[in-house]
Amino acid sequence: MSVARMRVYRGDSEGGREMEYEVPLEEGMVVLDALHFIQANYDGDLAVRWNCKAAKCGSCSAEVNGMPSLTCKIRLDTLPLHQPITVYPIKTFPIIKDLVTDVSWNYEVRKKIQPFTPAPDTDWTMYQEDVERSQEFRKCIECFLCQDVCHILRNHDKKNEFFGPRMMIKMAEFEMHPLDTADRKEQLRGEAGLGYCNITKCCTEVCPEGIHITDNAIIPLKERVVDTYFDPLSWIFSKFKKN
Amino acid sequence: MEKYETHKHDIIVIGAGGAGLRAAIDASARGASVGLVCKSLLGKAHTVMAEGGVAAALANVDTGDGWKTHFHDTMHGGKLLNNWRMAQIHAQEAPERVEELEHWGALFDRTKEGKINQRAFGGHTWKRLAHIGDRTGLEMIRTLQDRGIHSGMDVYMECTITHLLKDGERISGAFGYWRESGRFVLFQAKAIILATGGIGKSYKVTSNSWEYTGDGHTLAYDAGADLIDMEFVQFHPTGMVWPPSVKGILVTEAVRGEGGILTNREGKRFMEKYDPERMELSTRDIVARSIYTEVLEGRGSPHGGAFLDISHRGGDYVKKKLPSMYHQFKEFAEIDITKEPMEVFPTTHYVMGGVRVDAETTVSTVPGLFAAGEVAGGMHGANRLGGNSLSDLLVFGRRAGQGATEYANKINDNSLSIDDAEIEKAVKEMLEPYENPHGENPYTIHQALQEAMGEYVGVFRTHEKISEGIEELEILKERAVTLKIEGSRMFNPGWHLCKDLKSMLIVSEAIARCALQREESRGAHSRVDFPGYDDEKWGKVNSVISKDNGNMKISTSPLPQMPEELKSIVDGGYK
Ligand SMILES: Cc1cc2nc3c(=O)[nH]c(=O)nc-3n(C[C@H](O)[C@H](O)[C@H](O)COP(=O)(O)OP(=O)(O)OC[C@H]3O[C@@H](n4cnc5c(N)ncnc54)[C@H](O)[C@@H]3O)c2cc1C
Ligand code: SF4
Ligand code: SF4
Numbered sequence: 165m166s167v168a169r170m171r172v173y174r175g176d177s178e179g180g181r182e183m184e185y186e187v188p189l190e191e192g193m194v195v196l197d198a199l200h201f202i203q204a205n206y207d208g209d210l211a212v213r214w215n216c217k218a219a220k221c222g223s224c225s226a227e228v229n230g231m232p233s234l235t236c237k238i239r240l241d242t243l244p245l246h247q248p249i250t251v252y253p254i255k256t257f258p259i260i261k262d263l264v265t266d267v268s269w270n271y272e273v274r275k276k277i278q279p280f281t282p283a284p285d286t287d288w289t290m291y292q293e294d295v296e297r298s299q300e301f302r303k304c305i306e307c308f309l310c311q312d313v314c315h316i317l318r319n320h321d322k323k324n325e326f327f328g329p330r331m332m333i334k335m336a337e338f339e340m341h342p343l344d345t346a347d348r349k350e351q352l353r354g355e356a357g358l359g360y361c362n363i364t365k366c367c368t369e370v371c372p373e374g375i376h377i378t379d380n381a382i383i384p385l386k387e388r389v390v391d392t393y394f395d396p397l398s399w400i401f402s403k404f405k406k407n
Numbered sequence: 408m409e410k411y412e413t414h415k416h417d418i419i420v421i422g423a424g425g426a427g428l429r430a431a432i433d434a435s436a437r438g439a440s441v442g443l444v445c446k447s448l449l450g451k452a453h454t455v456m457a458e459g460g461v462a463a464a465l466a467n468v469d470t471g472d473g474w475k476t477h478f479h480d481t482m483h484g485g486k487l488l489n490n491w492r493m494a495q496i497h498a499q500e501a502p503e504r505v506e507e508l509e510h511w512g513a514l515f516d517r518t519k520e521g522k523i524n525q526r527a528f529g530g531h532t533w534k535r536l537a538h539i540g541d542r543t544g545l546e547m548i549r550t551l552q553d554r555g556i557h558s559g560m561d562v563y564m565e566c567t568i569t570h571l572l573k574d575g576e577r578i579s580g581a582f583g584y585w586r587e588s589g590r591f592v593l594f595q596a597k598a599i600i601l602a603t604g605g606i607g608k609s610y611k612v613t614s615n616s617w618e619y620t621g622d623g624h625t626l627a628y629d630a631g632a633d634l635i636d637m638e639f640v641q642f643h644p645t646g647m648v649w650p651p652s653v654k655g656i657l658v659t660e661a662v663r664g665e666g667g668i669l670t671n672r673e674g675k676r677f678m679e680k681y682d683p684e685r686m687e688l689s690t691r692d693i694v695a696r697s698i699y700t701e702v703l704e705g706r707g708s709p710h711g712g713a714f715l716d717i718s719h720r721g722g723d724y725v726k727k728k729l730p731s732m733y734h735q736f737k738e739f740a741e742i743d744i745t746k747e748p749m750e751v752f753p754t755t756h757y758v759m760g761g762v763r764v765d766a767e768t769t770v771s772t773v774p775g776l777f778a779a780g781e782v783a784g785g786m787h788g789a790n791r792l793g794g795n796s797l798s799d800l801l802v803f804g805r806r807a808g809q810g811a812t813e814y815a816n817k818i819n820d821n822s823l824s825i826d827d828a829e830i831e832k833a834v835k836e837m838l839e840p841y842e843n844p845h846g847e848n849p850y851t852i853h854q855a856l857q858e859a860m861g862e863y864v865g866v867f868r869t870h871e872k873i874s875e876g877i878e879e880l881e882i883l884k885e886r887a888v889t890l891k892i893e894g895s896r897m898f899n900p901g902w903h904l905c906k907d908l909k910s911m912l913i914v915s916e917a918i919a920r921c922a923l924q925r926e927e928s929r930g931a932h933s934r935v936d937f938p939g940y941d942d943e944k945w946g947k948v949n950s951v952i953s954k955d956n957g958n959m960k961i962s963t964s965p966l967p968q969m970p971e972e973l974k975s976i977v978d979g980g981y982k
């Protein structure tokens with residue numbers, strides 16, 4: 165039987181090392197299956213997050229052969245099996261243990277975003293073409309892979325100054341909701357740090373949901389903020405049009 | 408004894424899926440101090456995986472719909488074993504609950520007139536399922552999450568509750584551990600709402616996640632509450648069968664709702680034989696048995712399933728209406744469902760049985776203990792209709808929030824105490840696996856349990872098989888007394904499994920004992936040795952499981968009696 169050699173990072177905030185495990189291959193097997201095999205047969209205490217095993221919940225993020233991915237989505241037979249497969253925790257967030265990282269920062273930031281705010285006397289008629297924009301962003305499964313690859317968070321650790329791509333689409337989702345009346349441009353320009361993004365598109369490339377984070381959310385948000393900054397009337401007008 | 412942290416709230420909600428979140432939002436809105444506890448990160452509960460839609464008689468597409476038809480369909484889907492009052496409340500309140508989600512920001516797919524669109528589903532007379540492509544659960548949980556985090560509740564993520572605590576007869580708290588550190592934590596509360604979901608991890612082939620170990624069912628059972636109808640485990644007709652790694656993953660019923668056709672290896676549309684009127688949109692129990700029978704009789708697809716084909720609807724339509732199915736098959740099975748058929752076979756999906764609750768308030772038979780969502784029993788009778796779970800979560804989640812708050816308001820702050828001896832016992836139990844150098848590997852026993860449940864208490868059951876199953880469970884229970892684990896208590900899945908395994912064993916035993924007792928076939932419970940309905944005897948009772956002196960007791964209790972006006976709706980072939 166052919167086997168995959170899995171080199172899995174094992175450790176905690178104090179440090180750690182790669183451990184190598186041999187896992188028998190089965191047709192269609194994904195990286196998460198291999199991790200489960202390791203738990204059941206070698207190291208029962210290997211820490212891994214997962215829920216759906218169907219790329220729907222965004223729990224199982226890790227860096228496989230250096231690529232930020234959902235481990236339940238990567239089939240082993242798409243990887244070069246003549247060499248060991250490395251599995252590391254996502255780097256941008258502090259490690260708790262093995263492949264589990266502390267992503268609580270995302271939840272804290274999320275709370276700062278002004279939620280959906282409809283007018284008190286809203287007529288709830290909405291047409292498909294009006295909701296599609298926001299629907300794209302609402303596909304997000306919060307895997308935080310975009311947060312993981314964004315160089316502003318990953319290399320420059322500007323978590324205090326930039327909310328990151330996931331939160332940009334969250335804000336865009338509310339902003340582009342046809343019946344929202346709140347105004348998030350001040351926050352976008354200020355504490356959310358929209359200006360930090362220099363449109364490298366790494367976030368879009370890695371998104372397992374195929375959300376066009378940069379083209380459909382960040383760039384339009386930047387345009388809105390710039391428009392208002394130079395021409396407050398146009399912002400008011402755009403809000404007016406939305407309603 | 409080691410130190411543990413303590414938190415105090417009026418209400419502790421265990422579970423942050425649709426039911427738990429909706430309950431917590433309601434209780435917070437009523438001014439209660441609420442703690443919301445969940446095993447995973449917020450937003451990852453099972454509800455996130457729901458695909459096809461949420462059932463509510465909005466009558467946006469089929470204007471003839473109304474609560475009475477929804478009630479009628481639900482009762483017939485449940486083969487009249489449902490708690491009629493729950494089914495009535497559910498049908499009446501679901502539309503309002505769904506519209507409320509829209510007011511909180513959910514963006515459902517639209518009709519041409521700009522209303523919430525609705526699709527057909529098995530057993531529903533009209534197009535009734537509000538949906539967002541095939542990711543309805545994601546939309547629902549995000550909307551509730553957004554609402555919840557601004558409602559003033561405290562969220563305790565990645566925290567597992569292992570024991571409920573009582574002061575005399577009344578609930579007084581919950582005890583558990585942080586997954587991250589392995590340290591213990593006590594929650595003092597006047598009322599507790601269980602919203603822990605289901606039990607599917609007792610079976611090998613399942614659409615359910617690691618969380619579905621029947622914790623809530625076991626917590627309630629251990630606290631002295633009744634469980635009802637545990638024999639009714641829904642095997643969803645269409646799980647993936649190939650490749651092995653994805654076996655059991657759900658293929659949403661929306662595929663059939665959108666016109667998917669089932670055929671066998673001879674190319675025959677076999678549902679003609681089993682339910683010529685409703686065909687693929689028959690109820691899940693019937694479709695699951697039909698597929699199973701086709702395979703059993705040698706007419707299965709190459710990997711032992713049936714073919715499910717949607718390609719005739721055209722590539723664009725399929726990708727628009729069933730995007731995640733398209734990707735799921737493309738990526739996991741290398742099948743393009745816009746061009747080729749899928750292969751499907753039944754997978755363990757949902758448990759109709761659960762904590763016996765009062766329809767109005769969701770209180771269980773233990774004062775202060777409430778239950779809503781999949782963990783509660785009664786609403787769906789012997790078989791759940793698709794889409795009726797998400798609506799159930801909203802309707803009874805909200806009612807649980809209300810019921811628990813009203814109960815908690817009547818309790819004096821200082822009148823409840825926590826029994827230290829109970830906590831000491833809980834800690835001892837949890838730390839036992841660290842003291843068994845020669846114990847068994849919990850993963851091994853879990854696998855054996857899953858094999859046994861599939862083999863002995865699966866889709867088709869007999870007295871002989873179930874009895875063998877119960878013997879096997881006894882052996883596994885024995886083996887699970889001494890479990891061994893390695894590593895520290897920090898985020899240690901092996902250690903977590905030790906307690907989960909105990910819950911799974913209890914729930915499995917409850918399922919097996921109820922299945923053995925009910926000598927008839929009804930809904931999801933198919934006894935080969937008793938193939939027909941026995942309306943005179945079994946059609947009149949619920950199965951009841953309770954804890955009696957440490958042992959599992961099984962009995963029956965008469966179904967609540969339906970008022971005449973509802974009977975006429977049920978009998979009337981209502982349209
Ligand atoms: C793939 C799939 C698709 C589905 N599609 C549909 C559909 O289209 N329509 C429909 O109506 N239904 C559908 N269902 C069924 C429906 O999704 C579930 O029944 C429903 O989401 C259950 O919700 P819940 O709130 O009861 O529990 P869940 O959403 O499962 O939440 C349970 C919560 O309890 C927590 N928990 C459990 N045990 C503990 C513990 N010991 N301590 C602390 N926390 C604990 C978990 O962490 C979690 O937060 C589907 C199910 C699956 C699996
Ligand atoms: S496009 Fe912007 S948000 Fe996305 S990775 Fe690049 S800098 Fe970060
Ligand atoms: S936007 Fe995409 S990559 Fe980012 S968290 Fe959401 S699903 Fe993941």
Ligand code: FES
Pocket residue numbers: 213214215216217218219220221222223224225234235236237
């Ligand atoms: S386990 Fe849910 S996305 Fe991988």
